Amino acid sequence: MIAFGDNQSPLYNAEDRPPTLCEYFYVILSDGLRKNVVAFGFTGQKIYMRRVWSKVWSTDWTQAATCYGPDIEWKELPMTDKFIYWNDDKDKGLRLQYRKGYDAIYVAGTIKPVEGASLAYEELIATLPTGYRPSRLWYQLCALSGGGSFCRVRVGRGGDIVISGYDPDGANAIKNSIEIYLTIPL
Structure with a gap:
């Protein structure tokens, strides 16, 4: 189990989040030991992803998508x-x-x-x-x-x-x- 909010978790670090400064909603995609953590910013326009292997971060945050484009701008x-x-x-x-x-x-x-x-x-x-x-x-x-x-x-x-x-x-x-x-x- 991955517990971001549990300070006993090896993954807990409140400051360890994607580079854009905003609050995030996290989704965890799992196929057993490997997990992909996807972070959607509430106010940001980017989606980030990071991998976990055996309860240890194995990659840095990587931008996975941009929710921005000429069609969605006023x-x-x-x-x-x-x-x-x-x-x-x-x-x-x-x-x-x-x-x-x-x-x-x-x-x-x-x-x-x-x-x-x-x-x-x-x-x-x-x-x-x-x-x-x-x-x-x-x-x-x-x-x-x-x-x-x-x-x-x-x-x-x-x-x-x-x-x-x-x-x-x-x-x-x-x-x-x-x-x-x-x-x-x-």
């Missing part, structure tokens, strides 16, 4: 000229962005219509680029002006992100902000 999503960022001068983190996860596409940001713009049902907000589009039509609710009202957002197979409707109280609320947080299955 990218800014250009909008149509009818929308602007809600609070761009104070918080650029609220800009409309997209990224790909393991089994979904994520779109997040807070926007509002341009001053004086009249929005209709089926109003196009933005279009996801090729490679980030769903395989089927997707609908999701988004909060308006802090959550008192909602609008329905549709994402089509062509990547079009559209306001497909809003509740009767949403006509005024939609002018202030649209909080878009979409999880779209691939």
